[in-house]
Amino acid sequence: MTNRSTWINAAIGAVITIALSFTGFSPLLGGGVAGYLQRELPKRGAKVGAISGAIATLPVVLVMCLGLLLYAGIPAASLGAPGGLELAIIFLIMLPMLALWFVGLSTAGGYLGGYLHTSSQPPTEGNLRVEQ
Structure with missing residues (x-):
């Protein structure tokens, strides 16, 4: 189902999400980059975007836990x-x-991101992987 490039693309999207966290819509941008890099249909782009969001949530949760521990003192x-x-x-x-x-x-x-990729380029074997 998921291959190694899915996890790499999701990690890239998560890094972009964290780097742009000062904006309110950074998960949208990070997920969009991950979906675009996945080079698949929009449904698969949404999947890699969701993985990217889950990865990006982890550092934020860790910071919140640290704040809770510091505040508890x-x-x-x-x-x-x-x-x-x-x-x-x-x-x-x-x-x-x-x-x-x-x-x-x-x-x-x-x-x-998946939609932008598929609509910007004609579907050929080199730029679009189709589910089988």
């Missing part, structure tokens, strides 16, 4: 901030939403 009563239970609930709500944002936008970008 600060006494919440002195800051007037939410306590441990409230913070854990916020954290558990934000992680799935963040993952849906990254994977969803990357999937859409991968589909668009």
